[in-house]
Amino acid sequence: MKIAIYGYGNLGRGVEIAATAAPDCEVLGVFTRRSPDSVKTACNTRVFHCNDIEKYKEDIDVLIICGGSATDLPKMSPALAESFNIVDSFDTHADIPTHFAATDTAARTGGHVALISAGWDPGMFSLNRLYASAILPNGSDYTFWGKGVSQGHSDAIRRIDGVLDARQYTVPVETALDKVRAGENPTLSTREKHTRECYVVAEKGADLARIEREIKEMPKYFADYDTTVNFITQQELDEKHKGIPHGGFVIRSGSTGVNGENKHIIEYSLKLDSNPEFTASVLVAFARAVDKMYRRGERGCKTVFDVAPSDLSPLTPDELRRTML
């Protein structure tokens, strides 16, 4: 299948690398809003201006849209789904129904398949919530995130007066994880599930106590959490906190038996060195499924819930049954 990449940040770069390595995948090009000459790709993929994309309509089997969920994807996915089969990683959970409806209309109008909200959450974590709740209907779901970098929280710290740079880690609380794994089905507050660790580079002479207070009292981002603030040098930040790791846990604790006497724990976890590269790898697997579904005559907007797992693999159904079942 021929794929193209729309948008070239960390995620687009990850898609380029993953798709280039895939045996059944050819990367036609990267489409960018910037001047194509200014973009250096990781695998020497050609770069085009996004305004030219309609010219390549016949050459692209699946277009992987690598934009942000706040302002890019709500416009891009519906606009592009009319002319292309698309995949995106739209991750604003509350707005998924709206995004689905808009993209579905466009995909049906143009006769294409669109798959939205692929990645790990939404994405693989969602799949695990679904599988586990379908198997153990009598139970409770727990999702923990981290340890990992939250870009949004890091940005929020950087906007504080006197802050030069910052990195924020979301950390799951081990004792809460242990209670869930022990089948105790605890009711956990926001504060009991995650803590927030901040590494902050302050301007010389800045009022550190004020910065720390402003971070810890910031509504929504930090006020509901136990937050620790560490002031470090730019050098230390660059040396020790440059990566974009993430991960987390989806745990379902449920019971079976006439009186619910048997407990079961299903746990899915991710430990990722690179959040965008892992997300990109998920996008490429789902692009493969979109291509197969389109060739079978399916149309409209889909999510990870609608994709038969065998469509994600380059192996044939026969090979899959022989080697993985």
Next chain:
Amino acid sequence: MKIAIYGYGNLGRGVEIAATAAPDCEVLGVFTRRSPDSVKTACNTRVFHCNDIEKYKEDIDVLIICGGSATDLPKMSPALAESFNIVDSFDTHADIPTHFAATDTAARTGGHVALISAGWDPGMFSLNRLYASAILPNGSDYTFWGKGVSQGHSDAIRRIDGVLDARQYTVPVETALDKVRAGENPTLSTREKHTRECYVVAEKGADLARIEREIKEMPKYFADYDTTVNFITQQELDEKHKGIPHGGFVIRSGSTGVNGENKHIIEYSLKLDSNPEFTASVLVAFARAVDKMYRRGERGCKTVFDVAPSDLSPLTPDELRRTML
């Protein structure tokens, strides 16, 4: 949907309990080879003789076959798939292609949907091997089983002269698990992955040293493993080792990046108080999918790889997107 259960051992009983609890499921009855009067069901489900099943052809949406993989299912599933939509838990991995082909022919002849090899391995573990390898093609798969009771190994011990009763636990080796989780991609021998713990009740005056030796030297079952043998009383066995717990881990360790510089660990684990009741819960979820697929016009034999996850849930696609994505 109306389901029926064919075979009533631990698994059939688990299916009865899970299906009775499901909001969208009605259990028409249990079909048994025994005299129906002799079978007492857990939820007061009616019991019929298996010879009468064809009479209920029009009343059963999905028949869940709860027989053994060694001799029952290879005959039962192809025989019944001609007249019924069926689900089974055939778990002899090496024979899946043969079982698939026979069941597929029967299901297509009769115009039905058959789903084979549902459960946790094959089943949920297989799904996790597939998802993880599709996402991280550059990586290695590891499956560990336990800690849990192996019925086959327990039976093998019970056949030894002088043994009255026995229970065998398969135990994953923690240090091996740790190496895999650390992304070391170790090459592990059979002995390095699992140990075997045996609890044995011997006849009074039996030669314990001989029994222990016979266990530890038994080819295939124990010879390739580090095995510990504990002689205990029947009372202790009944008190402490009566359950049928099981579980295990599917771990994929893979890398991404231009030079594979970023490592990722995907881990799926199960901790089950009751192996048959959990397997039964998986069968009921896949029976729901079979019913939906049949109503959409699909025919033939399927596996867990062919089922879109949304078909497993009693929730609508809309509800799933709103609550779980």
